[in-house]
Amino acid sequence: MSDAPDLSEAEVLAAEHALGVLAGRERAEAEARMARESEFAALVDAWRERLQPLVDAVPEVAPRPAVWAAIERSLPANDDSAGAVRRLRFWRGATVGSLGLAAASLAAVVVLANRPPAAAPPEPMAPMLNANLAGQPGAQPLFVAAYDPMRKALIVTSLVPPGADPLHVHQLWLIPQDGKPRSLGMVEPGTSKTMAMPKPIEELVAEGAQLAVSVEPPGGSTNPEGPSGPIAARGLLAKI
Template identity: 40%
Template sequence: MTGALPLDPDDLPPDSALALDYALGALDRAARRDVETRLRSDPAFRALVEGWQAALAPLDAETAAVPPPAELWDRIAAEVTPRAIPTAAPAAAPAPVRRSLWESLALWRGLALAGTAAAAIAFAAVLAPAPAPPGVLVARLAAADGTPLLSAAYDPLRGAVVLTPATEAEHKGKSPELWVIEGDKPPRSLGLIDIDGANAHVIPRDRIAGLKPGSTLAISIEPLGGSPTGAPTGPIVATGTLSAI
């Protein structure tokens, strides 16, 4: 989706040319670093880069596949195999000061109830870079089978994000809770959300302030009133990554 691309490079807008150069891999170190910094905060530019990456990707078919040595997987496995999953921490247990993202994910996996279908989320967000005007957030959450679960939109009049259930959910007597994992920090609650019934649910703006693209969002099912420990304790029904578009 490029609209009509011009045929003369002089007619290519500077951002498109830069996106092309980066996707091709032709920039020097400093220029690459500048582009990568910008990619984190400029969704429109990132879309240009992704467009060129997709356009170039079929060229990889011209590169012969080369099996890596068998022992390479062992080296990788040593870094990815989840460590012992901590048992659900009693409320009194001090939270580790730092917990890596994968440890958090392993913990969540350990807590997830067998048979709970993990839902895949398509979560797209537009967050204006601080300190720009209020961020705009839109999201679409769907179950693994594609059933729409939830949609979200930023409501500028209310200064808040409105979550609207797309279907009736089955969480009677439980409270879905929304979490964000930022970098190495433990999951932080963004509060309870109501995905039962048809009513919209509002997350106040101050609660979502500072959310950054790349953070992981998740919804867990907690006892009524929310997690008693401050960390997720129930099955994760949906996870996704916050991304600016």
């Protein structure tokens, strides 16, 4: 497996706090650490300054009223009604402001781009890839992802509020050109996660490959061949 990008724990936490993806106990701990440690507070301020000009350049976009109806239609017709209602409630709770959406999408790129490489970059340097995962084409993304081929690392940010659906987990899948889903693991609501790609999978992460998130029972998909629950968000990897 490739080594994970070498950003320090303090820098990762500072970036996540500046991004606004921490909640509850984690957010309180980060704010307490800012009060105790001036160096950590300076890291958070530096990330806020780094992200703000990029966020300011993104125009506000309000989600369309049809978004939730489209997500409801995408759920399996044979699903039990109680489960469908719980999942619909979960995705309706996933609305985020345009500032948070822009920051999350851009931060996925900025966090990776500002990490020093472990070794000299290959020649020619492969382009970074980005994906916005939404319930329907053109809808507001529920997850954003960026892949750095130089470091063989994918960072995924969930824009879903923590605790919105405690009965299910969110499993991330890579669907390359061969159409066979590969599980990349779980993504916690309201957090950012960096994933180092194992060698068999890193060769499949390419422009045009699809990322998808399924809603699964605790522990993940019960289907060894792919998702067992509904696909709630998907998006194509494209060059940045």
